[in-house]
Amino acid sequence: MRILRIITTFVFGLSLFVIPVQAKEGLSLGFTLGSHTLDQGAKEDVDSNGTTDATHSRSDSFTVPGLTAGYTKDLAGMFSLTVGAEYIPVKAGLKTAINKDTDTLAAAATINVAVTNRVSATLADHISLFVQPTVNISDTTSVFGTIGYSEASVDVVASTQTSTSFTKGLTLEGVRYGLGVRHYVSDGMFIQLEGYQAEYDTISATTSDSTKVSVDADDTVGAVTIGATF
Numbered sequence: 001m002r003i004l005r006i007i008t009t010f011v012f013g014l015s016l017f018v019i020p021v022q023a024k025e026g027l028s029l030g031f032t033l034g035s036h037t038l039d040q041g042a043k044e045d046v047d048s049n050g051t052t053d054a055t056h057s058r059s060d061s062f063t064v065p066g067l068t069a070g071y072t073k074d075l076a077g078m079f080s081l082t083v084g085a086e087y088i089p090v091k092a093g094l095k096t097a098i099n100k101d102t103d104t105l106a107a108a109a110t111i112n113v114a115v116t117n118r119v120s121a122t123l124a125d126h127i128s129l130f131v132q133p134t135v136n137i138s139d140t141t142s143v144f145g146t147i148g149y150s151e152a153s154v155d156v157v158a159s160t161q162t163s164t165s166f167t168k169g170l171t172l173e174g175v176r177y178g179l180g181v182r183h184y185v186s187d188g189m190f191i192q193l194e195g196y197q198a199e200y201d202t203i204s205a206t207t208s209d210s211t212k213v214s215v216d217a218d219d220t221v222g223a224v225t226i227g228a229t230f
Contacts, residue, residue: 024184025074030192030227032066032086037220038094038123045212060094066126068225072134080134082144088126088152126152128176128198140184150176150198150219156205172217174200184229192225 037059044054070084130148137143152172178196185191197220204214 028070028229030068030225032225034223035063040217042215048210048212062092078136082132086128092123094121121156146178148176168205170203172200188228194223
């Protein structure tokens with residue numbers, strides 16, 4: 001959230017100097033480098049009876065490159081609208097979660113044994129679709145808000161004492177929103193700073209012995225894009 005606060009303060013300061021200008025219309029392509037902080041909260045229901053038997057939380061940080069594309073259309077006065085997409089073609093591996101507890105070896109067992117649980121995950125094929133209402137504050141600088149949809153596939157490999165080892169392929173889906181600023185350093189070339197949050201829907205999986213695990217994840221991102229408008 002600190003990244004979003006910094007971007008918000010910067011955008012507000014720029015907005016104080018608004019003068020009527022037009023957007024740089026056209027297709028934009030760019031290379032993006034994003035610094036991600038993925039916060040995750042997990043709940044474990046050993047026998048899938050609706051009762052939470054254990055909770056876990058963790059946070060992963062990683063930096064990955066992406067590709068962006070968009071089209072900007074000039075609207076009335078100083079306003080414009082960009083419709084675009086971002087694709088992250090590389091995988092991001094999350095650190096293996098390791099914890100020890102004394103839960104029972106199976107849902108029906110009564111003897112507690114200390115066992116180490118290990119869960120790892122890999123994010124891939126991350127894509128976002130978005131619209132960006134924009135205010136052009138000069139011939140070279142604009143500020144914008146972002147609202148859109150984000151999706152990523154996640155492969156989970158787990159070895160826990162309440163179930164046999166398993167691999168699950170799941171999909172993260174959620175809403176993306178944020179603020180940013182774009183500055184043209186030459187006629188068509190620009191640099192863009194954006195802070196955004198992706199709030200994903202809760203995902204869940206049930207193992208062969210009826211252990212249900214649900215995970216709620218949110219991704220806070222600070223991104224730098226270098227690109228060109230044609």
